[in-house]
Amino acid sequence: MKNIAPISLCIILLLCSYTLSGQKGWTLEMCIEYGLQNSLDVESTKLQYKQGEISHIGSYMELLPEIQHQTGWSIHPQPHLTSYLDISLGIFNGMAKINNINLKSTSLEMYGQEIRQAKYELKISITQAFLDLLIAQEMVTMGEESYKGIREQYIKSEALFRGGRITHSSLLEIGSQKSSEWAKLVEYRSTLSYRLLHLKQLINFPYSEDLFIVPDHYMVTGAEVPTLNVEEIFTKATELPYITIAKLDILREKYSAKILYGGAMPLLSFNMSIDIPNRMSTLGFHITLPIFNRGTLLTEIRNTNLNIKHRELELEKRYRNLYREIDMATLQARTCYEQYTASLDQVSAMEESFKYAQKEFDLGLLTPFDYNYTRNQLLKARSESIQAKYKYLFQLKIIDYYQGETE
Numbered sequence: 234m235k236n237i238a239p240i241s242l243c244i245i246l247l248l249c250s251y252t253l254s255g256q257k258g259w260t261l262e263m264c265i266e267y268g269l270q271n272s273l274d275v276e277s278t279k280l281q282y283k284q285g286e287i288s289h290i291g292s293y294m295e296l297l298p299e300i301q302h303q304t305g306w307s308i309h310p311q312p313h314l315t316s317y318l319d320i321s322l323g324i325f326n327g328m329a330k331i332n333n334i335n336l337k338s339t340s341l342e343m344y345g346q347e348i349r350q351a352k353y354e355l356k357i358s359i360t361q362a363f364l365d366l367l368i369a370q371e372m373v374t375m376g377e378e379s380y381k382g383i384r385e386q387y388i389k390s391e392a393l394f395r396g397g398r399i400t401h402s403s404l405l406e407i408g409s410q411k412s413s414e415w416a417k418l419v420e421y422r423s424t425l426s427y428r429l430l431h432l433k434q435l436i437n438f439p440y441s442e443d444l445f446i447v448p449d450h451y452m453v454t455g456a457e458v459p460t461l462n463v464e465e466i467f468t469k470a471t472e473l474p475y476i477t478i479a480k481l482d483i484l485r486e487k488y489s490a491k492i493l494y495g496g497a498m499p500l501l502s503f504n505m506s507i508d509i510p511n512r513m514s515t516l517g518f519h520i521t522l523p524i525f526n527r528g529t530l531l532t533e534i535r536n537t538n539l540n541i542k543h544r545e546l547e548l549e550k551r552y553r554n555l556y557r558e559i560d561m562a563t564l565q566a567r568t569c570y571e572q573y574t575a576s577l578d579q580v581s582a583m584e585e586s587f588k589y590a591q592k593e594f595d596l597g598l599l600t601p602f603d604y605n606y607t608r609n610q611l612l613k614a615r616s617e618s619i620q621a622k623y624k625y626l627f628q629l630k631i632i633d634y635y636q637g638e639t640e
Contacts, residue, residue: 258447261363268359268436269352278351282344285337292337295330298322316509323502324518327495336488343481349474353634355435360630362432364623367448369425371619376418379612383411389595398597406601410608417612452626461563461632467556470635476555479548486544490537496530497523562631569625576618583611 259267269275303317323330387407394404429444438444470476500521507514523530590607593599 258445260447260449261360261452264363264432264436264446265356265359267438268355271437272351272355273437275348275351275355278344278348282341282348285341285344289334289337289341292330292334295333314510318507318509320505320507321502322504323500325499325501327498327500329492329495332488332491332495336485336492339481339485339488343478343485346474346478346481350478353474357631357634359432359435361627362428362435363446364452364627364630366425366428366432366446367452368619368623369421369428370446372421372616373418373425375612375615375619376414376421379608380411380414380418383407383414383608386591386594387411393595393597399601403601406605410601410605414612452623459629461566463556463560463563466559466563466632466635469637470555470559471552472637473555473635476548476551479544479551483541483544483548486537486541490534490541493530493534493537499523559632559635562628562635566625566628566632569621569628573618573621573625576614576621580611580614580618583607583614587611 299321301319301321303315303319305315307313307315387404390399390404390407393399394401430440432438432446433440433444500523502519502521504517504519505514587607587610590599590604594601594604
């Protein structure tokens with residue numbers, strides 16, 4: 234970027250002053266890292282993942298034999314001690330246990346993707362709040378500079394009025410402009426306070442501690458627009474967690490269907506019972522044939538197949554929405570970049586116009602109305618330039634998230 238907005242230079246000087254004073258400056262990445270470490274939503278998804286791990290291990294344990302020991306006292310036909318050791322092992326159950334392992338494994342992977350999704354959403358929220366706060370900081374800096382300038386101009390106007398070079402009404406108009414810009418500065422500071430509080434709440438930062446954010450270099454000077462290829466971005470974006478979650482949801486539903494199909498097959502099990510006092514044992518194989526269960530199993534299978542189709546449609550919907558979002562994001566990035574570069578030119582032109590108006594007003598060749606109009610146009614151009622820059626930077630960050638470059 235060849236042109237650097239004057240307001241950005243003020244931000245750089247402000248950052249230097251804070252650095253020299255020893256105050257810690259928080260970058261976007263630092264805020265994101267802090268927010269991820271203190272997020273209850275992320276922590277909740279991690280607990281869900283741990284529950285999934287326990288369930289996954291439990292699915293393997295179901296492959297082991299079941300062992301029970303029974304001890305009792307029998308009084309008929311004569312008092313005697315009974316003690317049995319029963320061992321039962323399922324040999325074939327329609328692959329239900331294997332499919333259940335696959336189901337739990339898929340669920341565990343899905344929980345891992347939900348952790349990524351929670352982090353992904355939090356990163357976007359923090360990025361938006363961070364850039365909004367930078368806007369507020371620049372607006373306050375701009376407002377302070379502007380108010381300082383109009384206050385100095387008012388002092389000059391008082392001298393001109395005393396010298397009879399301007400009328401009392403002209404002095405009042407300058408005073409009115411000074412009051413107006415003070416009101417704007419108060420509003421800018423209020424917005425800054427609210428946005429700072431919002432960022433603190435978002436990353437769970439202690440309210441009693443100061444949080445001073447600092448922009449990266451590209452946030453100050455503005456980043457050059459990169460080459461944006463929708464197809465390439467979309468290809469990378471298909472690995473985003475909320476797309477992967479939809480894929481895993483389909484796979485999980487298919488394993489559920491296989492488990493139900495297994496319920497329609499014969500079940501083969503091995504049983505062994507040991508009579509410990511009499512040192513006797515019995516061995517046996519048992520086959521269970523499902524014959525009729527009032528159509529319950531068939532109903533569940535049909536519903537599961539419909540669920541699979543529903544989830545496949547949901548995945549396709551996410552693909553299409555993702556492509557539209559990327560297409561719109563790249564368009565907005567280009568548009569915002571053009572608006573930002575145009576705004577820099579406009580600010581430069583308005584600054585030259587205001588310098589000329591300032592000289593004419595001091596010589597009494599320009600009315601206060603025209604002077605205030607030129608000044609307001611300059612403030613408006615600077616404000617729009619600030620908004621355009623950070624809107625463009627946010628769009629670039631969104632595209633980075635789509636491509637997984639901030640994992």
